[in-house]
Amino acid sequence: MxxxxxxxxxxxxxxxxxxxxxxxxxxxxxxxxxxxxxxxxxxxxxxxxxxxxxxxxxxxxxxxxxxxxxTAHLSSALDDRYDSIEQVFGQDGARLAYESHQAAIERIGAIAAEEGIDCGYERLDGYLFLAPGHSPDLLDDELTAARRAGFEGVERLPRAPVTTFDTGPCLRFPRQAQLHPxxxxxxxxxxxxxxxxxxxxxxxxxxxxxxxxxxxxxxxxxxxxxxxxxxxxxxxxxxxxxxxKQEPYRSFVIAAKVAEQAVPRALYWDTGDPYHYVRLQETDGGTLLVVGGEDHKTGHEDDAEARWAALEAWTRERFPITSVEHRWSGQVMEPVDxxxxxxxxxxxxxxxxxxxxxxxxxxxxxxxxxxxxxxxxxxxxxxxxxxxxxxxxxxxxxxxxxxVKANVDVALQYADVVLQKDAESEDAIAPGTGAVLRHGTHPVAAFRDEQGVVHRCSALCTHLKCVVQWNSAERSWDCPCHGSRFSPTGEVLNGPASAPLPPVEAPR
Ligand SMILES: Cc1cc2nc3c(=O)[nH]c(=O)nc-3n(C[C@H](O)[C@H](O)[C@H](O)COP(=O)(O)OP(=O)(O)OC[C@H]3O[C@@H](n4cnc5c(N)ncnc54)[C@H](O)[C@@H]3O)c2cc1C
Ligand code: FES
Known part of the structure; x- marks a missing residue:
């Protein structure tokens, strides 16, 4: 690619x-x-x-x-883990969390069946294995907490069924699913x-x-x-x-070709932070292994190429993929609790x-x-x-x-209202990219289209005035504070902002 x-x-x-x-x-x-x-x-x-x-x-x-x-894993094996959820919401809360996610998996299957929706809904097991250096105690604690939450059938196994690398000990969660969203x-x-x-x-x-x-x-x-x-x-x-009470993160995904039977059909996750998440998807062009991870806080980095490269390297070490066919990224809102x-x-x-x-x-x-x-x-x-x-x-x-951590980070972003500048002048902006410039004291989000025309709007997010950052992977202006996103020319793509970035005149 x-x-x-x-x-x-x-x-x-x-x-x-x-x-x-x-x-x-x-x-x-x-x-x-x-x-x-x-x-x-x-x-x-x-x-x-x-x-x-x-x-x-x-x-x-x-x-x-x-x-x-x-990536549409439908899972009740929660990534924040029952062990942590129980500490915040108690055993009853953890049980309700399990029951609600499991009920959602069942409901999606029932709706797809009742409405005849051909979306590849498929029941699968999910496997949680350790990231390098993580202790097996983590799996034991989660196994106990998941069982206390009412998750029946979870078991610890010596390894996940992948043959191309040894995952080491893992947990198997039954009754998970996937679909084409x-x-x-x-x-x-x-x-x-x-x-x-x-x-x-x-x-x-x-x-x-x-x-x-x-x-x-x-x-x-x-x-x-x-x-x-x-x-x-x-x-x-x-x-x-x-x-x-929630923070926006950007997560990265690649989908790479893999031989049809090379990886057993299941969902896979590791315990890394950020963690890797893996599934298979059939397409007309063959089987794809869909692998996600390498998350960063929205608007804090603009290094998608490096994130996709790291995902590909991680995958090649473990799974027999050939060519990468698709890659993309998206935003996830992470609640503090x-x-x-x-x-x-x-x-x-x-x-x-x-x-x-x-x-x-x-x-x-x-x-x-x-x-x-x-x-x-x-x-x-x-x-x-x-x-x-x-x-x-x-x-x-x-x-x-x-x-506290999330809101200190937001407070720090306001320093950028005064300080941030990605480029000295519009001449430095390549076609198809954007940069934050200064018109006097005002930060300006400048985007140069493929024809060379520069589009300028205020770089102050219309939610609460943090400075937006250029996202070269998705070609959008992303707000590092609460995750509002805007098109290259300032239209709202994602809230909490609902008003566009106002246009700004060309500098004299
Ligand atoms: C890379 C990645 C991998 C993920 N993997 C998984 C996974 O494996 N399993 C899982 O369960 N979840 C996963 N998630 C999370 C999950 O996909 C999302 O949380 C979920 O799809 C969000 O659905 P939603 O309906 O809340 O929002 P959206 O799908 O974003 O829908 C919101 C809609 O609101 C519209 N909208 C916004 N503002 C306005 C406005 N002002 N006026 C009118 N319309 C507006 C938007 O156009 C959009 O269509 C992943 C997310 C990402 C990014
Ligand atoms: S200031 Fe809140 S999303 Fe931008």
Whole structure:
């Protein structure tokens, strides 16, 4: 693969990104869902199935956000580990976390079967093995904690079934799964429409209101609804409260050719930090080994080539891959206390609901969101409500430490408002790339397109004014504070910002 080739996930290369007509004018619905990723589409589907008149709005396309960038392991073997989760939420909390993720895996399978969605849903075992230098005690502690959480059938084995390298001792987690995420979302889209729901893409939402007549609106359109669900991955309805409790990370993925039987079909993870995650995917061009890892905090580095190279080197040492066919990256929101934020608006706005804090389990968290929000909106009691409550307070030491660390890092980013400069002048910016420059004291995000035209906008993120950073892998401006992302010319790709970066005049 040429190093200049653009990042593109194997999912986007093998399934269409579905578009629907943008919404024009004012309309009403029982439930308006903002965001057509796994969280929004599952919520819309389950409510449509329950007889609600649902309307989905997305600024981009169905699956055009992080669900198109995932690796779609469907796992209840949680990456923060039951041992840590138990310390924060107790044994009951760990048990509810296990039950909810396992229920999500089962529900996805049931929906795919009921709706006839051909998305390659496949049940598999998952194997957790040690990163170099890690002690086997770690596996023993996790085995005990997972069993206490109610995870039946977890066992310690001398090695995972891979023959090309010795993983050493590992844990086997039964009843995990995988699928093709875009094919699944496209199937949900068909089902929602069949059930009488409406989907509008290209409909960027900038206004949200709770209340007895909740509302979502944007340029030239608006929806009044009994309930509004904000499933924009990072909520655009909340200025502070959730964003101080989660941190954005960028994770990197390669998909490389491998002989059909060379790696036993399973999910694999190591205990590294960041950890590696591995699965297989069949395509028309043959079997691919999909390997992720090498995460960094959003906007803190711009070295995707080195991250992909490190992933490839790690993979070649262990698995018999040949050519790398796809590589991409995506953003993950990591909650400081490990659990997603799913439920009522934490600022007390009635009939406004959020789903965020996906971490490495956004596919199951997004499905849990659909199940839990569906119940909350229909006033059906749900045992997971408290665990995922966006207004919860985690007072045990580990999350408090993470909370302080995350917010000190945000505070440090504000120094860049005064200091940051990537290039002295626009002449130094190569076509297809961007850099932060200074116009006097103001930081400017300058992007030179392939034709050589320079596009300039303010480099101050429209959420809370941190300085955005150029992401050369995804060609976007990424905010290091809370993960807002903008296109090269300043349009919002990802919240919490909902307003674009304002254009700036050329320097005189
Ligand atoms: C590299 C990588 C690997 C991962 N691997 C796994 C894995 O193996 N297993 C797993 O469970 N999870 C994994 N995850 C996490 C998981 O994929 C994501 O958490 C999940 O897909 C997020 O779904 P979502 O619906 O919350 O958000 P998204 O899919 O991002 O959907 C949000 C939607 O909201 C829209 N939107 C945003 N702002 C607005 C606005 N203002 N107006 C209108 N629309 C808006 C966006 O266009 C987008 O379509 C991974 C993530 C990454 C990046
Ligand atoms: S995302 Fe909060 S300041 Fe940019």
């Amino acid at each position: 040429e190093s200049s080739e653009r990042s593109r996930s194997v999912w986007k290369a093998t399934a269409p990104l579905r578009q629907f007509a943008p919404l024009k004018g004012e309309t009403t619905a029982d439930v308006c869902v903002v965001g057509a990723g796994i969280a929004g589409m599952t919520t819309a589907y389950l409510l449509a199935k329950a007889g609600k008149r649902v309307l989905v709005l997305d600024g981009n396309a169905v699956g055009g956000g992080e669900t198109g960038q995932t 875009l094919k699944y979302l496209n199937g949900l889209a068909d089902a929602i429409v069949k059930l009488g729901g409406t989907i509008h893409t290209g409909s960027h939402v900038t206004e949200l209101e709770g209340g007895t007549r909740a509302r979502a609106g944007g340029a030239g359109f608006g929806v009044t609804a009994v309930a509004v669900v904000v499933a924009t991955n990072s909520p655009i309805s909340d200025l502070f409260s959730i964003h101080t 490990y659990m997603a934020f799913i439920g009522r608006d934490p600022n007390g706005q009635d009939n406004l609901y959020v789903a965020t804090g996906d971490s490495g389990h956004g596919m199951t968290h997004g499905t849990i969101a659909g199940m839990l929000l569906g119940d909350l909106i229909q006033a059906v009691p749900n045992p997971w409500t408290e665990l995922y409550d966006p207004a919860r307070k985690s007072l045990s030491p580990a999350p408090v430490k993470e909370f």
